[in-house]
Amino acid sequence: MSQQKERTEELYKLAVEYSKFYGGKIMMVPKVPVRTLDDFSIWYTPGVAAVSRAIAKDPNLSFELTSRWNTIAIVTDGTRVLGLGNVGPEAAMPVMEGKALIFKYLGGVNAVPITIGVRDQQEFFNIVKALEPAFGGFNLEDIESPKCFFLLDNLRKTLKVPVWHDDQQGTAGATLAGLFNALKLTDRKPKDTRVVFFGAGASNIATARVLITAGFDPGNLILIDTKGILHPEREDMDELMLHNPWKYEFAIKTNKDRIKGGLKEALKGADVLVAASKPGPGTFPKEYIKEMNKDPIVFVLANPVPEIWPWEAKEMGAKIVATGRSDFPNQVNNSLVFPAVFRGALDAKAVTITDEMMVAASAELAKFAEEKGISENYIIPTMEEWEVYPRVAATVAQKAVEQGLARNKMSWQEFHERARQIIEESRLVLSTLVKNGLIQMPPKVEKII
Amino acid sequence: MVLMEKKVIFREARESDVDTLVDLVVRLKRLNEEFDALLKVREDVRDRAKAYITNAIKDKNSLVLVAEYNNKVIGVLKADIRERFFNDPMIEGYIIEFYIMPEYRKQGLGTELLQLAIERLKQRGAQIIAAEFPSQNKIAVEFYTKQGFRPIINIHAKQI
Numbered sequence: 001m002s003q004q005k006e007r008t009e010e011l012y013k014l015a016v017e018y019s020k021f022y023g024g025k026i027m028m029v030p031k032v033p034v035r036t037l038d039d040f041s042i043w044y045t046p047g048v049a050a051v052s053r054a055i056a057k058d059p060n061l062s063f064e065l066t067s068r069w070n071t072i073a074i075v076t077d078g079t080r081v082l083g084l085g086n087v088g089p090e091a092a093m094p095v096m097e098g099k100a101l102i103f104k105y106l107g108g109v110n111a112v113p114i115t116i117g118v119r120d121q122q123e124f125f126n127i128v129k130a131l132e133p134a135f136g137g138f139n140l141e142d143i144e145s146p147k148c149f150f151l152l153d154n155l156r157k158t159l160k161v162p163v164w165h166d167d168q169q170g171t172a173g174a175t176l177a178g179l180f181n182a183l184k185l186t187d188r189k190p191k192d193t194r195v196v197f198f199g200a201g202a203s204n205i206a207t208a209r210v211l212i213t214a215g216f217d218p219g220n221l222i223l224i225d226t227k228g229i230l231h232p233e234r235e236d237m238d239e240l241m242l243h244n245p246w247k248y249e250f251a252i253k254t255n256k257d258r259i260k261g262g263l264k265e266a267l268k269g270a271d272v273l274v275a276a277s278k279p280g281p282g283t284f285p286k287e288y289i290k291e292m293n294k295d296p297i298v299f300v301l302a303n304p305v306p307e308i309w310p311w312e313a314k315e316m317g318a319k320i321v322a323t324g325r326s327d328f329p330n331q332v333n334n335s336l337v338f339p340a341v342f343r344g345a346l347d348a349k350a351v352t353i354t355d356e357m358m359v360a361a362s363a364e365l366a367k368f369a370e371e372k373g374i375s376e377n378y379i380i381p382t383m384e385e386w387e388v389y390p391r392v393a394a395t396v397a398q399k400a401v402e403q404g405l406a407r408n409k410m411s412w413q414e415f416h417e418r419a420r421q422i423i424e425e426s427r428l429v430l431s432t433l434v435k436n437g438l439i440q441m442p443p444k445v446e447k448i449i
Numbered sequence: 450m451v452l453m454e455k456k457v458i459f460r461e462a463r464e465s466d467v468d469t470l471v472d473l474v475v476r477l478k479r480l481n482e483e484f485d486a487l488l489k490v491r492e493d494v495r496d497r498a499k500a501y502i503t504n505a506i507k508d509k510n511s512l513v514l515v516a517e518y519n520n521k522v523i524g525v526l527k528a529d530i531r532e533r534f535f536n537d538p539m540i541e542g543y544i545i546e547f548y549i550m551p552e553y554r555k556q557g558l559g560t561e562l563l564q565l566a567i568e569r570l571k572q573r574g575a576q577i578i579a580a581e582f583p584s585q586n587k588i589a590v591e592f593y594t595k596q597g598f599r600p601i602i603n604i605h606a607k608q609i
Contacts, residue, residue, distance in 0.1 A: 232552035238480035241551065252552045 008304065015094075017445045025097040026104070026113075029429070031067070063136065063349055063407070070346055070422075071110040072137040072162075074099050075128055078115055079144040080167075083279065083303060089115035092142060099141060099166075105430065106389055107339025108422035109346065111139065121147045128155055128163075136346050137162040139338065145202045146244040162345040162353045168206030170334025173341065173358050174380065175207045175274060175299060176214055177365035178332050181379035182297040182320045184370070188271060190215040194293070196270045198263055198284070198307070199277035200225035205246050207274060208254070213355040214362070219256030222266045223247070229266050231255050267291040274299045275307045283307035289316035298322075301332055320376050329377035336365060336381060340389045343419045344396030349407035357399045364388075364395040386423070393419035455519055457558060459565050462506050462513035462525070467499065469522040470515070474498040477548040484583035487606050502527075512542070512569055516549065516562055524549040524558060526566050530573055542570030544580040563596060 019025075032043055041047055055061045063069045078092030096113030103111035114131070118124050124147070128138055140151055140163065152165040164170075183193060193216060197204040200223045212218050223230045230251040234240075240248035259265055263284050267273060268291045277283055279302045286308045289298060298318040300306035303325070310321040310328050322330035341361050345353050368388045369381050381388045394416035400406040410418070433439045462470060475498050481488045491497065505511040505527055516524035527546035533539050544566065549559050567578050580598060582589040 233550070235476070235479070237551045238476060239483055242480075242483050248551070 014442075014445055018442050019094060021442055025094075026100045059133075060407070062133070067110065068134070068136045069349065070108070071112065071135055072103070072139055072342060072346070073128075073131055073135045074103075074111050074113045074139045074141055075131075076113075076115050076141045077118055077124060077143055079119070079142070079147070081142045086144065089117050096141060099139070102335055103139075103339055103342065104426055105339075106335065106383065106386065106423070107343040107393070108419070108426035109339060109342045121150050125151060125154055125158075129158060132159050132161060135161065136349075137342060138164070139342070140165040142167065145205075146246060148202050149205070149244075149246045156352055160351050162342070162350055164338065164341065164353055165202070165206075166334055166338050167202045169210075169341075169353075169358060170338045171203035171276070171301070171332065172206040172210045173337035173362050174332045174334050174365070175203075175301070176210050176359065176362035177336070177369075178299065178322050178330060178380040179211075179272065179274075179297070180214075180363060180366035181369055181374045182272070182322070185374060185376065185379065186271075186295045186297060186319055191217050192220070193272060194220045194270045195222070195272040195274060196263070196266045197221065197223045198266075198273060198275040199302075200230065200247055200250070201276060203301070204274060204276045205250065207276075208250060210355055210358055210362075214359045217256075218250075218253045221250075221254040222259060222270070223250050223254055224263055224266055228262050229255065229260055231258055231260060233258075264288050264291060269293055270296070272297040272299070274301070276301045277307060278302060279305045280307040281305055281309055281312075286312040286316050289313055289318055292317070295319035299332060320379060322379065326382075330379050331382065332380065333383060335383055336388070337361060337392075340392035340419075341396050343389065343393035343423065344398075344415065345400065347393065347408065347415055347418055347422075348397035348400040348405075348410075350397070350400035350405050351407070352405055353396075354399075354403060354405065356403060357396050360395050360399040361392050364392045368392075389423055390416050390419035457523075457553075457561075458517040459514060459562060460517065462502075462515045464503075464506065466515055466522050467502050467506070470502045470513070470525055471495060471498045473522070473525045473548045473550070474502060474527075474546055476550075477546055480548075481583050481586070484585040487608060488583060512566060512573070514562060514566055514569070516553075516558055518553065523553050524562055526562050528566055528570055528578075530570065530575060533577075538576030540574045540576050542567070542573075542575035542578045544578065547580070547582075559592065560596065 051065050055065060074096045076089070076092045076096060078089040079086045081087045081092045081095055092115045093113060096115060100111040100113050103109040116124065116127055118127065138155065138161065140148065143151060148165050148168065152163065152168060155163040183190065195211065195216065197208055204223065208221055208223060211221065225247070227236060230247065232252050234251060237248065237251060240251060267288050270292050273292065273296065283302065284307060289296060296318050297320045298313045299322045300308055300313065301324045306323040306325065310323055313321045322332050324332055341353060365381060365388060368391060369378060394412045397406065397415040398412045401409045475494050478490045478494055482490045505513050510530045512528045514526045515522045525546060525548050526544060528542050528544040531541045531543050533541050570578060580593055
């Protein structure tokens with residue numbers, strides 16, 4: 001593994017050098033021509049006053065006459081950045097810029113990073129609410145739990161534009177997509193499948209919720225946090241009720257057999273393990289996998305190193321293994337989800353992104369892989385298969401129409417064509433800037449040994 | 450939430466309930482602790498709770514009611530009959546412990562248990578019912594307000 005460590009060190013060095021060279025990763029480029037400076041009297045004053053007046057009369061026109069239709073904000077307080085923890089809003093910026101790059105490149109979405117200097121959840125809520133007029137949607141990012149649950153729940157309820165918390169929903173969407181195919185390959189039905197969640201943070205809580213929407217029986221799910229298996233008689237139930245009502249709710253409605261103890265006890269008779277806990281290797285003994293039912297499905301999603309290595313899980317009998325990494329098969333990657341989900345939600349001018357829209361996105365991702373031919377080592381598409389993005393976008397948009405949440409109603413084909421065009425154009429703009437030398441190739445950085 | 454297929458039984462507590470009641474009372478004290486540092490639970494809380502419950506069950510001036518489901522005690526209410534020295538009405542039923550296990554909440558059991566307690570306390574002469582709980586416990590405030598209670602005395606405290 002020293003090779004991997006070396007590679008990681010190299011990536012760290014490159015990232016710092018490149019960031020210095022480019023001075024950040026994103027910029028704003030105008031999208032209208034300036035034939036002569038007279039054009040400014042159209043794009044700006046006096047002409048623009050008429051556009052303002054029109055929007056003042058009907059604020060919904062802001063989605064037609066300004067860039068709002070395709071612009072979202074990525075908002076974070078920097079309290080839980082990657083595996084780094086609470087690094088603060090300034091240090092969160094490079095991560096948010098990276099996210100904005102992916103949004104634009106894979107989804108054709110303009111995403112503006114906004115890293116805010118507040119800690120209080122109500123204040124955070126107020127800031128996002130105040131920003132609503134400027135944006136067509138919000139992607140919440142890297143926010144500590146349970147604050148992130150409060151924000152997603154309340155902002156979703158309050159705002160009339162889509163709000164998404166990627167650490168919850170992105171990972172949940174990708175996990176569900178992979179699970180759909182893993183279940184098919186092992187001949188299982190969602191409602192009879194017993195799933196153990198190791199780690200009860202943002203992504204696993206969201207995944208559990210989405211699985212229930214997708215037809216899994218809540219009683220067949222078991223969540224485990226640092227204090228052990230969640231069940232309704234746990235001693236800290238009242239503390240959870242007051243400080244983490246989301247976890248509390250799951251403690252009551254999951255685990256119908258009242259299994260108590262830790263991971264080992266939970267895995268006895270389980271079909272699926274979804275671990276999103278602490279980086280491995282060796283976060284838990286690999287032998288635990290033997291406790292599971294025949295042909296178990298093991299998702300070990302901790303980054304940068306999964307809880308146990310995939311080959312260890314296989315040795316212990318795992319039929320299908322997924323991780324969060326691109327260098328192993330079956331990468332559960334939220335980048336498969338968020339660019340497409342927002343593309344679809346924005347194109348439909350959806351007022352929100354529901355769990356049903358998420359499940360539809362996951363099902364479409366799974367279907368794409370299935371059409372290509374699924375196997376133990378291919379249960380979910382990869383980022384290279386970019387044709388999947390317009391498909392997922394169209395499916396999300398169509399679901400929004402179906403649920404009566406879309407302001408723009410088109411057919412799946414129309415949504416698909418539109419998404420394809422926008423994403424393609426976004427890639428073309430970048431490659432054209434590179435081709436014309438406006439974006440230079442990075443300098444050679446001395447390799448470290 | 451448990452689907453209530455069987456009936457919940459409300460009755461007065463017995464000796465044999467003590468162990469379960471200790472658990473419920475300790476849970477309640479830990480819940481109260483969440484609301485204020487001055488409600489910190491002592492190390493020997495279990496022993497204290499055991500003595501407290503055992504005495505209360507025997508005490509003529511105390512009422513200990515339990516909710517039982519499927520042969521298991523899932524809720525408790527403990528009140529005392531007290532005399533108010535200066536005020537009318539004079540005889541007070543004072544609710545001091547009230548706890549329902551999490552999964553049985555939000556199904557009206559608390560209301561039923563409270564109503565039964567009020568009835569029994571009235572039979573024993575109570576003319577006014579009062580309840581004590583941490584000021585910051587908004588769930589309790591909402592519950593008692595809904596039942597027609599209003600705040601009449603505040604206890605303010607500081608550590609010295």
